[in-house]
Structures are given as structure tokens and as C-alpha cells.
Amino acid sequence: MSDIADRVKKIVVEHLDVEEDKVTETASFIDDLGADSLDTVELVMAFEEEFGIEIPDDAAETIQTFGDAVKFITEAS
Amino acid sequence: MFDLTGKNALITGASGGIGGAIAKALYDAGATVALSGTRVEPLEALAAELGERAHVLPCNLSDKESVEALPKQAAEVMGSVDILVNNAGITRDNLFMRMSDDEWESVLNVNLTSTMRLCKGVLRGMMKARWGRIVNISSIVGATGNPGQGNYAASKAGMVGMSKSLAYEVATRGITVNCVAPGFIATAMTDKLTDDQKDKINAQIPSARMGTPEEIAAAVLYLASQEAGYTTGTTLHVNGGMAML
Numbered sequence: 001m002s003d004i005a006d007r008v009k010k011i012v013v014e015h016l017d018v019e020e021d022k023v024t025e026t027a028s029f030i031d032d033l034g035a036d037s038l039d040t041v042e043l044v045m046a047f048e049e050e051f052g053i054e055i056p057d058d059a060a061e062t063i064q065t066f067g068d069a070v071k072f073i074t075e076a077s
Numbered sequence: 078m079f080d081l082t083g084k085n086a087l088i089t090g091a092s093g094g095i096g097g098a099i100a101k102a103l104y105d106a107g108a109t110v111a112l113s114g115t116r117v118e119p120l121e122a123l124a125a126e127l128g129e130r131a132h133v134l135p136c137n138l139s140d141k142e143s144v145e146a147l148p149k150q151a152a153e154v155m156g157s158v159d160i161l162v163n164n165a166g167i168t169r170d171n172l173f174m175r176m177s178d179d180e181w182e183s184v185l186n187v188n189l190t191s192t193m194r195l196c197k198g199v200l201r202g203m204m205k206a207r208w209g210r211i212v213n214i215s216s217i218v219g220a221t222g223n224p225g226q227g228n229y230a231a232s233k234a235g236m237v238g239m240s241k242s243l244a245y246e247v248a249t250r251g252i253t254v255n256c257v258a259p260g261f262i263a264t265a266m267t268d269k270l271t272d273d274q275k276d277k278i279n280a281q282i283p284s285a286r287m288g289t290p291e292e293i294a295a296a297v298l299y300l301a302s303q304e305a306g307y308t309t310g311t312t313l314h315v316n317g318g319m320a321m322l
Contacts, residue, residue, distance in 0.1 A: 038246060042204060 004051075004077070005070045011046045012066060015039065025067040043069070051077050079302035082107035085155035086301065087148065089138065089195065090165030092119040094264030095214070098290030099162055102298045104131060108160065111151040138165050138191040139183065148198030157206065158199045160301045163192040164214040166232070170225040181228045188232035189239070196243060200252070209252035210301045213240050214293075217260040217316050233258070237312055244310035253309035257296045260316025263287040284317030 009023050016033050029035040029043060044060045047053070047069060053076045055063070063069050086103045090096035092114035100123060104110050109130040112120045117135050124131040132154045136147045151158050166188045169180040192213055203209025218226055219233030237256050244254040261267065261278055267287060270278070279285050296313045299305055314322050 038249070045201060045204070 002070070002074070004074050007050055008047065008066065008069050008073060011050060012043065012069075015043055015046060023066050025065070027066045028064055029066075030064070047073060053077055079106050079298050079304060081160070081298075081301065084108045084159045084301075085111070085151075085157050086160035086162065087111045087113065087134075087151040087155075087158045087195075087199070088162040088164060089113045089136070089147075089191075090214075091123060092116045093164070094266075095259065095262060095290045095293050096162075096164040097123050098294040099164060099297045100131070101127065102291070102294035103160065103162075103301060104128070106298055106302075108301075109155050111155055111158075113147060113151075114165065138187045141194070144191045144194045145198060148195060148202075151199075152202060157202050159203070159206065159208060160210045160212070161195060161199045162212045162214070162297055162301070163195055163236075165191070166214065166216075166229075168226065168229050170229070172225055173227045176227060184228040185232050185235070188229070189235045192236055193239060196239075196254075200247065203252045204247070204250050207251040209247070209250075210305070211240070211243070211252070211254040212297050212300045213237075213254070213256045214297075215256040215258040215312060217258050217314065217320050219258060220312075220314070220322050221320050240312075241310045248309055251306070253300070253305060255300045255305075255309060256312040257293060257300065258312050258314045258316070258322075259288065259293045260314070260319045261287045262293060263289055282317040282319045286317065288315060288317055 012023050013020050016035050018033050027033055029040050044055050048055055051073050063072055081103055086108045088096055088100045091100045091112035100110050100112055104127045111132045111134050112124055113134045113136045114120050115137055120133045124133050134150050137143050148158055169184050171180055196211055213236045215236045216233040218230045222230050240254045240256050293315055296315050
């Protein structure tokens, strides 16, 4: 697993208080990991800080799964 | 009773009578304050009167860029914004049938839209801190209406609906959002009224007098406090019983 994926996973595990093995490529933050819509906003905020990038609102809406997040951040950074 | 030591507060409209009293109440409770307003001179005078925990941040709330920059400037100068008091407001009264688009838009823009922008600007920090207090200064007029103030009343009622919606969204993060709705308050503006006019106003108020800026500030101080953590989405009416809502 890439360094980015590791760092994203760490944030997700900490923020949503879930088991690490639940955070799979296709795991949806809301449907599978128990996040509410505000949690997803906070996750995006945490990604922005961790990776020093800016994630615009319309892009943030497309980040639904762990895989989405890793893909977006890989492309942005 | 209320201790705000270590908390940082941003107050808009701090050059006015009510805003100045709010700033003083929060400062006296131990908060560091950022005083915002359009007129620099009274802000500097207030900051000098308060002391070293007071900072001056002039801002024109009708300018989008200035409004969006304000929370960042406040966080830079104080370290964070834990308490936001949206107190600034303007009036441009006219009979509804004569009201121009410009009169409508300028009042909605300064009173309501800038409040929304400032709330957005401070939320990120409050969410991270898992603590925040937003107090929006509405008006009795937002609940009762007032002839000649269709624009002002709409902006003040709009604040209440906005505050309730935001209160819902961020309640689990330790952030409260409330309104204070003053009735008739004695300020430089009401000093201009004649005794006869004042008597007429006082006759409509069960307390038979106008309120003081300090009485509004006391309501804000409560809502800004740690103790008010379970009070959110509400509007505290401070009007001498003029409208019992």
C-alpha cells in the first residue's frame, strides 16, 4: 500500500473510530463506516491539512469511499 | 459567574453602543477580543479603554472579500476564534411600496449575508476545537415586524432561521448557535428622540423604560459561556416584556 493510502487510512480510523481492516478500497464513509455528512466534511478538512492541498467543495462531494479519497489525493499532490 | 479566560472572541459592529458593551462584557469576563467595525477611531478608543487583550480589525461588511478575510485575520491576531458575535447591522428604512432594490439588497447583504459568511469562516476552527459559541444579534422587529422596516425585519428573521439550521448541524461538535433579539435599547441613536417620542415608546414597554446596551451584553455573555453549552438554536428576547415570545 502506498504511503498516501496509509496516511489516509490512519486519518479515517482515527476520525471515525473504526477497525483498520474495515477501511477497504470500496468502503463508503457513510454507508460502511458509519460517518454522517458532517464527518465527511471533517475528513476532507483533515485530508487538506495532512497533505497540504485544497479540496474544493464540488470535488469533496465526489469523495465517497476510501478509494476515492486516495485517488483524489494522489492526483492532487 | 461566567469565566471566559483563554477564549478568543470576534465582535462585529463593536464601534456601536451595543457592540461596545458586548465587547466590554466579554473582555471583563476574561476573553481576548477582536473589535471589528467600519469606523476605526471609536474602535481604537474602545481597545485603549479595554486594555492589552483587545485588538482592532476594521472591516467593511458590504465587501465580500473583506468579510471573508476577517475570520482569518482574527485567528491570526488572537490564535483562534472561539466566540463569534455578529452584531453589526444597518437600517435603510422605507415604506415597502417605495423600497428600492438597492435598499433591500444592501440591508440583506450586510445584516444576513455577511453573518452567514462570518459563521462559515469560523466554523472550521470551532469544529476542530470541538467548542464554539456563535451569537447572532437579531431584533424584536424580526419577530414582530415594523412598518418601514421590511428589509431590516427580513434580515433579522432570516438570521433566526439560519442560526437554527446551523445549530442543528454543529450541535454534536460542541458548537452552539443562538440569537439575542433586543427590543428598544438606549444608544446614541435613541438619544436623538424627543422626550415626547420616548414617552410614547416607553408606554408600550411593560418595564416602562428602554433597555441598556449592558443588558444586551449580559445575554450575549451568558450564551458565550461554558455554562450555556446545552442552549442552542434559541433566541433570547431582551425587550422589557414588549413582546413576550
